[in-house]
Amino acid sequence: MVPEADLFLRVEHLSHSFGGFKAVDDCTFEIARGSISALIGPNGAGKSTAVGLIAGALKVQSGRVYFDGQDVTRLPAYKVARRGLLRTYQVSREFPLLTVMENLLVPPPDQRGESLLNALFRPSVGRRQDAALASRAVDVLETYGLLPLRDEYAGNLSGGEKRLLELARAEMANPKFMLLDEPMAGINPALIARLDGHIRRLRDQAGITFLLVEHNLDVVERICDQVVVMASGRTLAEGSMAELRRNPEVVRAYLGGGLDERAVG
Amino acid sequence: MDLILPYLATLAIFFFVYNILTWGLNIQFGYAGVLDFTFITFVACGAYFSGVFALGPGQKSTGFEWILGLNWPFPIALVMGALAAGLLGIVIGLIAINRLRSDYMAIVTLATGTVIYGLVSNYTPLFDGFDGLAGLQTPFSQWLNINYNQFTYLWVGFCAVVMVICWFIAQRILNSPLGRTMRAIREDQEAAEAFGKDSVRVRLIAMSMGAVLAGVGGALLMGFIGAFNPAGWTSGETFVVWAALIVGGRGNNWGGVVGSFVVAVLVNEATRYIPPIPGNATLIPTVRNMLIGASLIAVLWLRPEGIIPEARRRFYQLPLLPGRRTPAEGVGGAGS
Numbered sequence: 300m301v302p303e304a305d306l307f308l309r310v311e312h313l314s315h316s317f318g319g320f321k322a323v324d325d326c327t328f329e330i331a332r333g334s335i336s337a338l339i340g341p342n343g344a345g346k347s348t349a350v351g352l353i354a355g356a357l358k359v360q361s362g363r364v365y366f367d368g369q370d371v372t373r374l375p376a377y378k379v380a381r382r383g384l385l386r387t388y389q390v391s392r393e394f395p396l397l398t399v400m401e402n403l404l405v406p407p408p409d410q411r412g413e414s415l416l417n418a419l420f421r422p423s424v425g426r427r428q429d430a431a432l433a434s435r436a437v438d439v440l441e442t443y444g445l446l447p448l449r450d451e452y453a454g455n456l457s458g459g460e461k462r463l464l465e466l467a468r469a470e471m472a473n474p475k476f477m478l479l480d481e482p483m484a485g486i487n488p489a490l491i492a493r494l495d496g497h498i499r500r501l502r503d504q505a506g507i508t509f510l511l512v513e514h515n516l517d518v519v520e521r522i523c524d525q526v527v528v529m530a531s532g533r534t535l536a537e538g539s540m541a542e543l544r545r546n547p548e549v550v551r552a553y554l555g556g557g558l559d560e561r562a563v564g
Numbered sequence: 565m566d567l568i569l570p571y572l573a574t575l576a577i578f579f580f581v582y583n584i585l586t587w588g589l590n591i592q593f594g595y596a597g598v599l600d601f602t603f604i605t606f607v608a609c610g611a612y613f614s615g616v617f618a619l620g621p622g623q624k625s626t627g628f629e630w631i632l633g634l635n636w637p638f639p640i641a642l643v644m645g646a647l648a649a650g651l652l653g654i655v656i657g658l659i660a661i662n663r664l665r666s667d668y669m670a671i672v673t674l675a676t677g678t679v680i681y682g683l684v685s686n687y688t689p690l691f692d693g694f695d696g697l698a699g700l701q702t703p704f705s706q707w708l709n710i711n712y713n714q715f716t717y718l719w720v721g722f723c724a725v726v727m728v729i730c731w732f733i734a735q736r737i738l739n740s741p742l743g744r745t746m747r748a749i750r751e752d753q754e755a756a757e758a759f760g761k762d763s764v765r766v767r768l769i770a771m772s773m774g775a776v777l778a779g780v781g782g783a784l785l786m787g788f789i790g791a792f793n794p795a796g797w798t799s800g801e802t803f804v805v806w807a808a809l810i811v812g813g814r815g816n817n818w819g820g821v822v823g824s825f826v827v828a829v830l831v832n833e834a835t836r837y838i839p840p841i842p843g844n845a846t847l848i849p850t851v852r853n854m855l856i857g858a859s860l861i862a863v864l865w866l867r868p869e870g871i872i873p874e875a876r877r878r879f880y881q882l883p884l885l886p887g888r889r890t891p892a893e894g895v896g897g898a899g900s
């Protein structure tokens with residue numbers, strides 16, 4: 300499928316049960332480096348569970364996850380994140396009692412001020428690094444139009460602003476791969492256009508690979524190179540939107556009439 | 565005058581010690597969200613270990629037995645007590661702090677504390693069991709020739725110096741990137757992990773640094789009273805520190821000062837010196853506990869973030885790199 304040289308993320312026979320219920324069942328797919336891909340499927344298909352398994356937030360029960368040429372199946376979430384795979388949540392998970400600015404200063408990796416000895420005996424180390432990070436955060440906040448809100452508690456932002464903050468925060472972590480769980484859920488069309496603009500910018504300028512769980516097929520059509528379809532925990536199909544539209548199984552399980560209309564209109 | 569001054573000095577000592585304790589719990593819970601329901605165990609650890617380093621050897625034949633008994637000068641014994649508490653913080657933290665679940669921290673800390681309480685109060689070779697440590701010479705008496713009142717004033721000064729050092733420890737952690745990461749983990753452990761933060765490591769640091777302050781406070785009590793036994797560290801004492809932190813305001817150390825003054829000094833300690841009412845000896849302690857509980861409930865209802873809430877960090881507090889625009893020129897201006 301994806302040529303070996305371009306392979307960035309490979310999910311192999313992933314399965315996960317909650318109690319007796321198989322939420323993810325033998326799920327397999329591949330994502331190419333530098334692509335923007337979508338993971339689609341009806342509610343309850345196991346998409347969020349798959350995201351949690353890939354990112355190490357859930358313990359993998361069977362199957363394997365390879366990221367950037369290495370097996371990350373058993374790594375805890377923070378180690379997966381340190382390798383450059385960053386995930387967001389279906390429900391925004393900002394740090395509510397930290398300001399917007401502080402929310403952006405948490406993600407950057409390798410902060411020397413996080414060492415206890417530096418914090419106690421050499422506070423200037425942390426302060427100097429913070430100055431550089433804050434300077435960068437100002438640029439990022441400006442890009443997302445959040446600069447006026449920098450001193451606001453993140454918990455006080457509107458739903459749409461929180462979505463922007465999630466992406467801005469993730470950008471501060473310098474990831475190689477972003478795994479976004481429904482980044483556009485519950486926001487207005489104008490903001491959706493802004494968000495997908497940011498996603499394309501990050502891919503083109505920073506070379507970040509994206510996999511987004513997304514319900515909005517217009518967005519998928521507009522920005523995604525490749526689509527993975529899940530249903531009842533399984534991968535049903537992989538390919539471009541055009542290919543999937545011709546796949547009767549996909550149309551029956553998920554796309555239904557909506558897709559035909561769009562294909563015609 | 566002869567009575568009032570030593571009394572006020574004693575209250576000052578308790579105030580300073582409780583400040584240190586409240587800051588310690590603040591590092592654990594206020595910064596890092598660790599539900600430490602056995603905080604007093606770390607206080608006891610500091611008291612016992614400073615005691616056995618400063619006391620002479622115990623002797624089984626005389627009915628006083630304890631480990632070590634090294635006759636070390638008290639300031640060094642205090643440091644050893646603090647280190648022992650910090651180590652115990654790591655040990656209990658390793659049991660209680662879990663990457664995937666933070667909900668059972670409270671019950672696991674409580675359980676380990678109960679086990680340790682049972683062990684220490686029943687196994688006499690450790691710290692003489694229920695009788696506890698006693699007979700510590702007043703610190704500095706080997707160098708100075710002073711009476712007990714003079715020692716009390718000296719101890720106020722010593723506690724003040726130690727308290728200032730603890731203030732700097734607590735503040736430096738709070739204002740560092742480490743403190744910011746602790747607060748992020750408190751807000752959302754899973755999201756912090758998703759950004760590459762090792763929440764277990766960071767929470768262990770918070771647990772052990774909080775325990776170090778607890779140990780310092782315990783050692784200061786040991787030095788002042790000269791004795792320490794299991795009656796002094798029942799689980800109700802943990803509740804007093806918690807109440808002080810919640811009432812005063814968590815996440816900032818001035819809140820700890822206010823809380824320790826209101827709860828620990830005004831209510832808890834000052835009422836100890838009211839003579840017992842004849843025929844009703846338990847009335848005052850009962851009223852004291854009711855007052856602490858009532859103040860906690862009142863704060864949780866009326867001002868859940870505490871009397872002094874956590875300060876919002878405004879961006880202009882962060883220095884920008886040279887050549888960068890100042891925040892005031894940014895879109896919308898500072899804090900608008």
Ligand SMILES: Nc1ncnc2c1ncn2[C@@H]1O[C@H](COP(=O)(O)OP(=O)(O)O)[C@@H](O)[C@H]1O
Nearest residue numbers: 317321322340341342343344345346347348349
């Ligand atoms: N923590 C959980 N415990 C039990 N069942 C769960 C849990 N998380 C998800 N599920 C179930 O697993 C299935 C897949 O859920 P999810 O991965 O959230 O689907 P999707 O994101 O595709 O909508 C659903 O039926 C859901 O009810």
Ligand SMILES: [Mg+2]
Nearest residue numbers: 346347348389
């Ligand atoms: Mg989902």
